[in-house]
Amino acid sequence: MQFGKFLKNCLVLFVLVVVCWLCIGQSALAGSLVSFGRMTLNSGDFVKNDFVSIATGRYHNLALKKDGSVVGWGDNWHGQATPPDGNDFVAISAGGWHSLALKKDGTIVGWGNNDHGQGTPPEGNDFVAIAAGGRHSLALRSDRSIVGWGRNDYGQATPPAGDYVAVVAGYEHSLALRSDGMIVGWGRNDYDQATPPAGNYVAIAAGGWHSVALRQDGCIVGWGRNSDGQADPPPAGNYVAIAAGRWHSLALSQDGLIVAWGRDSHGQSMPLAGDDFIAIAAGDYHSLGLKKDGTIVGGGDNLYSQAKGPKGNDFIAIAASRSHSLALREDGRIAGWGRNYEDQVPPGSSGFITVAAGRLHSLALSQDGSIVGWGDNWYGQATPPEGNDFIAIAAGSYHSLALKKGGTIACWGRDTDGQTSPPDGNDFVAVAAGRYHNLALKNDGSIVGWGDNHYDQATPPEGNDYIAIAAGGYHSLALKRDGHIVGWGYNDSNQAFPPEAADFIAIAAGYYHSLGLKKDGSIVGWGDNYYGQATPPDGNGFVAISAGGNYSLAIMDTEEPCEYVLAGDLNEDCKVDFYDLAKMAANWLIDCDTDPNNPACVPQ
Numbered sequence: 001m002q003f004g005k006f007l008k009n010c011l012v013l014f015v016l017v018v019v020c021w022l023c024i025g026q027s028a029l030a031g032s033l034v035s036f037g038r039m040t041l042n043s044g045d046f047v048k049n050d051f052v053s054i055a056t057g058r059y060h061n062l063a064l065k066k067d068g069s070v071v072g073w074g075d076n077w078h079g080q081a082t083p084p085d086g087n088d089f090v091a092i093s094a095g096g097w098h099s100l101a102l103k104k105d106g107t108i109v110g111w112g113n114n115d116h117g118q119g120t121p122p123e124g125n126d127f128v129a130i131a132a133g134g135r136h137s138l139a140l141r142s143d144r145s146i147v148g149w150g151r152n153d154y155g156q157a158t159p160p161a162g163d164y165v166a167v168v169a170g171y172e173h174s175l176a177l178r179s180d181g182m183i184v185g186w187g188r189n190d191y192d193q194a195t196p197p198a199g200n201y202v203a204i205a206a207g208g209w210h211s212v213a214l215r216q217d218g219c220i221v222g223w224g225r226n227s228d229g230q231a232d233p234p235p236a237g238n239y240v241a242i243a244a245g246r247w248h249s250l251a252l253s254q255d256g257l258i259v260a261w262g263r264d265s266h267g268q269s270m271p272l273a274g275d276d277f278i279a280i281a282a283g284d285y286h287s288l289g290l291k292k293d294g295t296i297v298g299g300g301d302n303l304y305s306q307a308k309g310p311k312g313n314d315f316i317a318i319a320a321s322r323s324h325s326l327a328l329r330e331d332g333r334i335a336g337w338g339r340n341y342e343d344q345v346p347p348g349s350s351g352f353i354t355v356a357a358g359r360l361h362s363l364a365l366s367q368d369g370s371i372v373g374w375g376d377n378w379y380g381q382a383t384p385p386e387g388n389d390f391i392a393i394a395a396g397s398y399h400s401l402a403l404k405k406g407g408t409i410a411c412w413g414r415d416t417d418g419q420t421s422p423p424d425g426n427d428f429v430a431v432a433a434g435r436y437h438n439l440a441l442k443n444d445g446s447i448v449g450w451g452d453n454h455y456d457q458a459t460p461p462e463g464n465d466y467i468a469i470a471a472g473g474y475h476s477l478a479l480k481r482d483g484h485i486v487g488w489g490y491n492d493s494n495q496a497f498p499p500e501a502a503d504f505i506a507i508a509a510g511y512y513h514s515l516g517l518k519k520d521g522s523i524v525g526w527g528d529n530y531y532g533q534a535t536p537p538d539g540n541g542f543v544a545i546s547a548g549g550n551y552s553l554a555i556m557d558t559e560e561p562c563e564y565v566l567a568g569d570l571n572e573d574c575k576v577d578f579y580d581l582a583k584m585a586a587n588w589l590i591d592c593d594t595d596p597n598n599p600a601c602v603p604q
Helices: 005-009 578-586
Strands: 024-037 051-056 060-065 070-075 089-094 098-103 108-112 127-132 136-141 146-150 164-169 173-178 183-187 201-206 210-215 220-224 239-244 248-253 258-262 277-282 286-291 296-300 315-320 324-329 334-338 352-357 361-366 371-375 390-395 399-404 409-413 428-433 437-442 447-451 466-471 475-480 485-489 504-509 513-518 523-527 542-547 551-557
Touching (some): 051 277, 060 098, 210 239, 210 248, 315 551, 324 352, 437 475, 475 504
Parallel strands (some): 051 089, 127 164, 239 277, 390 428, 504 542
Antiparallel strands (some): 024 315, 024 551, 051 060, 127 136, 164 173, 277 286, 286 296, 324 334, 399 409, 437 447, 466 475, 475 485, 513 523, 542 551
16 A cells, blocks of 8 residues: 555545535644635634724624724625725624625725615715614714615605714614704604604614613613513613614623623623623624724624634634534644534534534544534434444434444434445445435445435446545535546536536535535535535635535635655644544555556555
């Protein structure tokens, strides 16, 4: 057996990658995370503490940096979490599914959902404040008049004339603060949310169907729907800022503490820890706080990673599920983000060498060959078998797979379509799990499939020149020795119709989309692209890919190449470790005597 130049170049391909619609991409080179599609999160954006303003939408967030640029994260269904480039922004506002930003020159930029024109602001350069509602938008002009646009079925985008100094937009109602301290409301009013009380106020906030206002004496008044106490603020205090979410409210005190009240179904009304906050924002089911040092803290619902995300550039493996993600760090610790309703976030221990993410459960392979599972366990999919002879793992929707050192396969979890009844044999070298079907790669380069086969996704093509496999929602992919990709199964979005290029080194299959990593480090995507999940970022510095439900992940290399040549260092990370052993295990049956044309067989 020999390991030549070909193996050294394939950084991701041969770590017994368990690629599936809940796909894993791995590289031993540490790097920063990049994501595209519905769950948008670029970890490098959150390392610096240079934020000056925050805004929360329904499931997405915006942050304004000191340099005038804008960062977005969370739900990106309509591109609402992907702000435009530029460093001349002075204010931001996040609506239901759209976003607004005010520029230094007084003009407004909008992006995201635009089904009612809410993301298309009026022309002009005399705007001084902006507000994004559910599907409508408002802007305050320098002459203290207000302009509205977007959905207007309740009149929420038709502001009354007046002399205003502030404006806010709720889900379907609007509020404005007059120069004399009085509040004016308009739009939907079925809970009197647009009927403010008389008084002299200094700040206003509009939630889903309730409103809150801050008085000059630091006390808060609430009105409108009060089903969860969201319109019932705490007693008199020294508050300096307020925020209203869909069902909850926040207040910031003079001493930097945050107080929350209302619905707490996702922890959104649990105050963020700390006493050094300077700004607050409330989304549908999550909350954000901006600290004095410019860092952002989030809490509450994290379905679209809107409440938090990993930081750093030491990631070596990634796994993307339908709505949660995992990333493995160099030190063997696991970072998790995204939906966490079933405790998919990983344990805090270290010593892991690879990860797999199922629909609502997760797996991790330890250095000692044992498997740890967590998350949803309704079918036992998060309860792996005992043993320390496992070398690879894969997670399907409600089932799991593992490959043993002896080349046999173990399965557990839901078995509706025979997906946990693996084929016999001890000559398997890789496994992949789709939604309800599985694939296994044999040491002779052929592929076996089992489980759900409604779209022939479990019926692989013949041949014995395959070196990698990936199982998607209802489609499958295989990488050939010559760098070509073959696809089969469900193909409504052309997810099983890969490009014809012959320079791929890794593959990943999402729910309805697919990815391929090229030799030059660039990524190609195809299939469903409704959320941008098949439109990878430009560049050729990528070393690993993973495809989730409606989003994708990639690791970008941020390390310098090795200065020395070390025997046994198969992934060129300047050390010989478990990752090299895993790589070796994936290729331990290459025999150059019987297969001299194998690219790994380099003549002496």
